[in-house]
Amino acid sequence: xxxxxxDCRIAQATDLMVEMRHLNCWLDAGMHGTMTYMxxxxxxxxxxxxxxxxxxxxxxxxxxxxxxxxxxPELPQIxxxxxxxxxxxxxxxxxxxxxxxxxxxxxxxxxxxxxDSAPVMEHAWAERSGLGWTGKHSLTIHPRFGSYIxxxxxxLDLDLEPDTPLANRCGSCTRCMDACPVKAIVAPRVVDxxxxxxxxxxxxxxxxxxxxxxxxxxxxxxxCQNVCPWNKRAQPTLIPEFEPNKALLxxxxxxxxxxxENEFNLLTAASPLQRAGFVAIKRNLGIL
Ligand code: SF4
Ligand code: SF4
Numbered sequence: 001x002x003x004x005x006x007d008c009r010i011a012q013a014t015d016l017m018v019e020m021r022h023l024n025c026w027l028d029a030g031m032h033g034t035m036t037y038m039x040x041x042x043x044x045x046x047x048x049x050x051x052x053x054x055x056x057x058x059x060x061x062x063x064x065x066x067x068x069x070x071x072x073p074e075l076p077q078i079x080x081x082x083x084x085x086x087x088x089x090x091x092x093x094x095x096x097x098x099x100x101x102x103x104x105x106x107x108x109x110x111x112x113x114x115x116d117s118a119p120v121m122e123h124a125w126a127e128r129s130g131l132g133w134t135g136k137h138s139l140t141i142h143p144r145f146g147s148y149i150x151x152x153x154x155x156l157d158l159d160l161e162p163d164t165p166l167a168n169r170c171g172s173c174t175r176c177m178d179a180c181p182v183k184a185i186v187a188p189r190v191v192d193x194x195x196x197x198x199x200x201x202x203x204x205x206x207x208x209x210x211x212x213x214x215x216x217x218x219x220x221x222x223x224c225q226n227v228c229p230w231n232k233r234a235q236p237t238l239i240p241e242f243e244p245n246k247a248l249l250x251x252x253x254x255x256x257x258x259x260x261e262n263e264f265n266l267l268t269a270a271s272p273l274q275r276a277g278f279v280a281i282k283r284n285l286g287i288l
Pocket of ligand 2: 135136137169170171173174175176177224227228229230
């Protein structure tokens with residue numbers, strides 16, 4: 001049965017102590033900004049058993065979302081992950097199909113599916129399982145599909161043979177750090193969310209810092225991924241839900257400005273732009 005995942009790798013479900021130390025340093029430095037949820041449920045983030053009691057194995061999965069078209073660079077930019085429909089229900093459904101097929105094969109299997117929906121350290125599991133490595137921009141890079149991937153996890157009570165973690169293949173490259181227009185990548189694998197345009201345009205509520213330039217980014221930011229050599233060979237996704245929404249991608253700044261709240265909601269129904277919402281998008285436009 002083909003479900004549509006780009007890859008799946010297996011890690012033993014141990015506590016994430018090393019990753020926890022890095023997370024604590026990042027939180028202590030205040031780099032999570034207004035994303036206060038990052039400082040909650042820390043125990044659950046490191047102990048898989050606190051999210052699913054019988055977990056022995058974590059299966060880490062990648063879903064390719066690289067789009068077949070690009071926006072005109074002078075239009076208000078939307079991050080590629082938001083070109084189509086919201087990935088949460090799409091990836092969740094795929095994970096549940098996989099869990100059902102495991103139950104067909106192994107009988108009773110206890111398991112839980114996650115995709116950016118609970119305090120799960122997704123990039124840590126991707127790295128531990130050998131699905132990819134964490135690039136200097138702090139995102140997972142798959143050796144074949146690059147970084148335009150959604151991650152999902154199955155926490156399982158099965159004992160499956162773990163895969164081998166990959167070596168980090170960034171080498172001496174610093175393209176993402178050099179390209180970031182707001183210097184948010186303050187050290188390899190450390191992004192200061194208080195500066196990052198992706199966090200500011202999507203997650204930040206209320207006013208944005210004075211004198212901020214959004215560098216044409218309306219919702220999210222892909223600049224550090226666009227320059228990454230590991231994305232050069234990315235192939236367009238075949239998942240229909242991620243088909244680009246032309247009406248969204250071709251809007252000019254003036255057309256965005258004229259949208260009423262009703263029109264915005266119709267245009268972005270089932271789209272990740274709903275996470276920011278009408279008020280934040282208008283705020284971002286005002287700055288653009
Ligand atoms: S997403 Fe944009 S702002 Fe954030 S680190 Fe990458 S290039 Fe910088
Ligand atoms: S641009 Fe270079 S340093 Fe940054 S993630 Fe890609 S390979 Fe690593």
